[in-house]
Amino acid sequence: MEILVCIKQVPDTTEIRIDPETNTLIRTGVPSIMNPFDAYAVEQALQLKEMTDGHVTVVTMGPPQAKSILGDALAMGADDAYLVTDRKFGGSDTLATSYILASVAKKLGPFDVILCGKQAIDGDTGQVGPEMAEHLGIPQITYVSSVKVDGKGVEAVRECTRHQEIVAAPLPVVITVVKGEQEPRFETIRGRLRANRYEIKPLTRDELPVEDEGIGLKGSATRVKRSFTPERHAECVWIKGESVREQAGKLYKALERANVI
Numbered sequence: 001m002e003i004l005v006c007i008k009q010v011p012d013t014t015e016i017r018i019d020p021e022t023n024t025l026i027r028t029g030v031p032s033i034m035n036p037f038d039a040y041a042v043e044q045a046l047q048l049k050e051m052t053d054g055h056v057t058v059v060t061m062g063p064p065q066a067k068s069i070l071g072d073a074l075a076m077g078a079d080d081a082y083l084v085t086d087r088k089f090g091g092s093d094t095l096a097t098s099y100i101l102a103s104v105a106k107k108l109g110p111f112d113v114i115l116c117g118k119q120a121i122d123g124d125t126g127q128v129g130p131e132m133a134e135h136l137g138i139p140q141i142t143y144v145s146s147v148k149v150d151g152k153g154v155e156a157v158r159e160c161t162r163h164q165e166i167v168a169a170p171l172p173v174v175i176t177v178v179k180g181e182q183e184p185r186f187e188t189i190r191g192r193l194r195a196n197r198y199e200i201k202p203l204t205r206d207e208l209p210v211e212d213e214g215i216g217l218k219g220s221a222t223r224v225k226r227s228f229t230p231e232r233h234a235e236c237v238w239i240k241g242e243s244v245r246e247q248a249g250k251l252y253k254a255l256e257r258a259n260v261i
Helices: 036-052 064-076 094-108 128-136 189-197 244-257
Strands: 002-007 009-011 032-034 055-061 080-084 113-117 140-150 153-159 164-170 173-177 201-203
Touching (some): 002 064, 032 064, 036 140, 055 064, 055 094, 094 128, 113 128
Parallel strands (some): 080 201
8 A cells, every 4th residue: 555644844833933024934943843633644654554564655845954854754664755845835825735745646656545634733724635635636534533444445533523433435535634542653763763864855846747827826825914923911810709609609790791601
């Protein structure tokens, strides 16, 4: 089974700052990590690899420093890694990004299963995986916590708000992954040594079957009018009373006056 995992380098959420001039995230000097949901996608890919004696390829789109998360995935057990990087890709929104990644899948594939995290913690859109499926014209299953091979297809557990669904799909398929019961495995010493020796392959605009109108700012339909960091104001109010019942009554009236209940 050929498995592709799309991962993303994101800023540590406790360190996010926004450039007031460009309305974009300031990434310079900010610690970066592998998107947590993507780590679960890598883990799911490695489980499928073990079930089917498969092959796992990881790919990320970003600047040269994004190689670090590819090394992390290799150290976990992935077989191959590619960095999609080109200045012409700069400014791509989810539509352009999914178009580029779908083109990568076409170039490196065919793949039986394409895995993504359900969303990135910096943008929180959850759009890239489903849009890749649309570009590729193949089925998709979203919000998956576990997946297994079932004949010539897959059977996935899909997490809903109050219940789970068991969803089957033929191959090839795109699957977006949530946090499951199985935590992402730790790197092994042998895996890290291999990752350090591995030469990560770059993929640029000229090596991919994409049109300039579909990438970068030209191919991005999203426009950010304004972005800001919300100001938080906390005010503590003490509810006093002779008994718990009296305190609860005063709290209820205070919440009622504030139109909370």
